[in-house]
Amino acid sequence: MAPIKPSPHLSNVRYEIRGALTRRAREMEAEGLPIIKLNIGNPARYGFQTPPHLREAIAAKLTESEAYGHEQGLEEARAAIADLQRARGARGVDMDRVFIGNGVSELIDISLRALLQPGDEVLLPSPDYPLWSAATILNGGRPRYYRCLPENGHLPDPAEIESLITPRTRALVLINPNNPTGAVYPRALLEQIVAIAARHRLLLLCDEIYDEILYDGAVFQPLAEVAGDVPCVSFGGLSKVHRACGYRVGWMSLSGDPARTAEYRDALQLLAALRLCANATAQWAVVPALQGAPTIHALTAPGGRLHEARRAVIEGVAASDYLELAAPEGALYAFPGVRADRLPVFDDGAFALRLLEQESVLVVPGASFNVPASRQFRLTLLPQPEELREVFVRIERVLAAMAAEQPARAAAFA
Secondary structure (H helix, E strand, O other): OOOOOOOHHHHHOOOHHHOHHHHHHHHHHHOOOOOEEOOOOOHHHHOOOOOHHHHHHHHHOHHHOOOOOOOOOOHHHHHHHHHHHHHOOOOOOOHHHEEEEEHHHHHHHHHHHOOOOOOOEEEEEEOOOHHHHHHHHHOOOEEEEEEOOHHHOOOOOHHHHHHOOOOOEEEEEEEOOOOOOOOOOOHHHHHHHHHHHHHHOOEEEEEOOOOOOEOOOOOOOOHHHHHOOOOEEEEEEOOOOOOOHHHOEEEEEEEOOHHHHHHHHHHHHHHHHHOOOOOOHHHHHHHHHHHOOOOOHHHHOOOOHHHHHHHHHHHHHHOOOOEEOOOOOEOOEEOOEEOOOOOOOOOHHHHHHHHHHHHOEEOEEHHHHOOOOOOEEEEEOOOOHHHHHHHHHHHHHHHHHHHHHHHHHHHHHO
């Protein structure tokens, strides 16, 4: 019998954060080999805990969580999200323009499905979080990438962004603080980007899931406040700041001129209704998360675990003969690069596989984030600082071995 063929839509879709390297790591674990996993931002797997007052709120409401809820989400939760967005300066946001989903991942898909026609273009950062590219492709769109180069602190060039716009461009995506680079966008840059969106009547989509994870005085600027009347969808959730990935609670709020976004809002509501509702139980954690005392700052301040993990990464790169890094200002990742003057020939995928198989360390190659000819790799800041120091010892061994092989390889290709 003929094999079942998958949809051709998937031919250009990748998600290597949980891809072939991760499958190989699982095979090695099954053989009894311990793996240092640096491939995913999943705080609970590294010993972080969801704040107790969020758990208590859910436990107290279990009997009220057994029916389908409102398709846009629990009213109390949406009201708290709208309050937060207005306090941050967003215009036109109320409870009816807030949507809660099963994580931001689901909402990214819904936001693009409500917008795109086949062949429409979406401007995405390179590197990007690959779900954005996948959701664009799966909804009939075409990704177009603007570069966020390490020599510019992984910040984009507004002129390059504008040069990529065509009559088919519908939306401009920002990730701030950025995954995978940790870049935090200054207000002046966001003002330039908003002006571009206004000139070309683009919808702004801003992934702000790491909004409160900041280091050494970095300042998060919400895009909606800068956007004003320009239509903007802002994404947030409980997964990262509140260390509650498994709760699968994300939200998006639609700001800007309501007259320009009324039909789009209704399309979002239709798609939300088609999946009935988001996880009802975990939504009870939203109000205490947003209105309770912040819990992330003790981790990101000097001496806190995330701050010290970041320090270990920065120091590990500084001590390396082969690596360079634009230090992350926010989020849960670093995106080191391998210096071209030390390893002229470099394949990020081959490096990542070798690091896994020879040193039992799992990272994500930079090409997985839609970076052409990548010399980068992503690692998470979630492990203990001591473990990250050991990781850089192992990385250095692999890079040194690769460097020693370079003359032989060059002669072979001569």
